[in-house]
Amino acid sequence: MNNLNNGDLKNIVRDSYKKIVTSQPKMGCCAGGNSKNVGYCGEDISKSIGYSNEDMDAVPKNSNLGLGCGNPQLIANICEGETVLDLGSGAGFDCFLASKKVGENGLVIGVDMTAEMLSQARNNAINNNYSNVDFRLGEIENLPVADNAVDVIISNCVINLSPNKQRVYDETYRVLKNGGRLAISDIVLMKGLTEEMKKNEKLYCG
Ligand SMILES: C[S@@+](CC[C@H](N)C(=O)[O-])C[C@H]1O[C@@H](n2cnc3c(N)ncnc32)[C@H](O)[C@@H]1O
Numbered sequence: 001m002n003n004l005n006n007g008d009l010k011n012i013v014r015d016s017y018k019k020i021v022t023s024q025p026k027m028g029c030c031a032g033g034n035s036k037n038v039g040y041c042g043e044d045i046s047k048s049i050g051y052s053n054e055d056m057d058a059v060p061k062n063s064n065l066g067l068g069c070g071n072p073q074l075i076a077n078i079c080e081g082e083t084v085l086d087l088g089s090g091a092g093f094d095c096f097l098a099s100k101k102v103g104e105n106g107l108v109i110g111v112d113m114t115a116e117m118l119s120q121a122r123n124n125a126i127n128n129n130y131s132n133v134d135f136r137l138g139e140i141e142n143l144p145v146a147d148n149a150v151d152v153i154i155s156n157c158v159i160n161l162s163p164n165k166q167r168v169y170d171e172t173y174r175v176l177k178n179g180g181r182l183a184i185s186d187i188v189l190m191k192g193l194t195e196e197m198k199k200n201e202k203l204y205c206g
Pocket of ligand 1: 013014017064065066067068069087088089090091092093094111112113114117138139140141155156157158161162
């Protein structure tokens with residue numbers, strides 16, 4: 001994978017998440033597991049990373065694909081009336097949870113670069129009458145969001161996928177209001193990767 005440029009890496013990531021969302025629910029991770037609700041893939045994973053049953057019952061079922069690696073909202077302290085931005089919003093799980101917290105005077109913006117993910121998120125919003133959630137197609141390195149517009153940024157297991165993390169943080173700084181907050185759940189390396197691991201495209205997304 002050493003010879004791949006940033007654009008190649010983005011295409012690998014995009015293809016990977018396109019496959020995940022377009023193969024739902026057949027490839028659901030609960031299929032064959034012990035969940036009664038086959039196709040609701042995120043349930044077991046979400047419970048193990050800090051979401052409650054109430055959280056999962058409160059959002060459209062196929063917004064939660066079990067792709068997170070923690071719960072950024074546990075530290076985000078989202079309040080009524082705030083504008084929240086979710087970096088890499090997937091099918092919308094965290095956006096729909098935040099939507100209830102900000103209420104009708106607030107706004108939740110979800111940004112994702114995979115058109116098929118965005119489409120599922122938008123369908124979830126339309127079919128379930130969410131009027132304060134806006135899903136935007138775009139890259140977290142070039143956010144389709146105005147300067148100084150956001151109170152809280154959340155992100156769940158996405159920044160690790162970016163080939164230009166500094167650019168992501170520069171963009172978060174640009175769009176956050178003065179005193180704004182950033183709550184990230186993500187994976188971190190505890191030790192170096194082997195050369196073999198670094199060249200493995202599947203591991204990059206997995
Ligand atoms: C691991 S999934 C997490 C989805 C969501 N946060 C959740 O917890 O369900 C990663 C998501 O980030 C999106 N993504 C990855 N890199 C991105 C980038 N550079 N810009 C925008 N979206 C990106 C992918 O399309 C995918 O939907």
